[in-house]
Amino acid sequence: MIRKNLKKKISREDKEPIPKKKIAIAIFLITFAFFGSYLIYFILQIAFNTPTPLVVVVSESMEPTYNKGDILFVQGKDPEDIKVGDVIVYDAEGLWEGAPEDPIVHRVIDKYEEDGKIYFETRGDANNLKDEEPVPQNRVLGVVVGHIPYLGWVKIILTDLGLLIPVIIILSVPLVVSILWDLFKEEAEEEREKSIKQESTKPIQLPRKKFIPKIEQEEQEEDDFDF
Template structure:
């Protein structure tokens, strides 16, 4: 039992400097990703960016119903209809529905095909050929005879339907020159590697420098910041009085 006759001070004065809880720097730091984690995230984002281009290409393959939805024109054999450096969009088409033409009429469909290794093609280029259909026949499958609009003569031999990549559906002028110049100079692959490396280095450098600057800034202000506000050393002291004589003794 508590002795109620025990005398308690009539007035108890407490003096204490009440400050807000200091900013927990360690707690904030633990929530921020480490530099290594930031670098890994940056590399993953770059990989996703490159993967996105392949995803777009795949979507075009499905939408246009062809394995080769885009091709760059590397010769002037179809001028003035199609020029060297044009980027062509191809679409799949039933071989039976590919429009036939004549050698002079130029009303046949323009097809893109791969002639490498075909019988009768002694000078087949390594790049896909973009020529107009001037004749076709069926012999256990469709075969097409072609000619470039700007060429004086027709092509060497027939093209089987299995070698057709697609029918030209649209074009963007000049944009293919980038690919032509880089491929002809042999700089396409090295340039892609260099650009990718520089991009990764740039991102890593920015992350490291930003982290260093942030750490220096926090170190300078750590002794003066309390929830982001400066505390003056001569801050007033609050006095709080507790009058225990007015307390209900039954609580004891």
């Protein structure tokens, strides 16, 4: 009886840390699912030396070099190292009236220095006119160094429809549910296996045989002979 109670006590003590461990793993995986993309983007920012390492082309101004929907890889560069002919990405917001909020991807057609600051004149490959204002060096986000064709169309469509955030949430919910389900299902299976193992280690009690004293047995045999 003491041994059985001791086994139960040890089993309960061993069981307590398991839910905490599972919950910790679940929290980590869910957090990574939500913020993993930000971590990857942060790594890209460091690797490409720019706050905007990825840009989606949202217009036809750079066709046929880059098409609408292409994803561009942007490398940060010292303004002095940027040459005429390079395709740069720059922040145009506020440079002229009606300038877009999204970064502009255009080719450098001229470069000059004024009052110790470098300026770039730019134009889209599909445009006849250059951009309205020269781009000061502090507005340049980087130079285009590579691209993935058309993959950015998903973002463009979802953003235009106002569905980007809802779709991200909808896709994240099944992932979170799946993570939790797998973790707690595994825990339930472990508990079931422990229970089966404990049941199998219990001693088997056999029915007791009736004990007949030897003297009584001999007397019974003598009576049988007398008969």
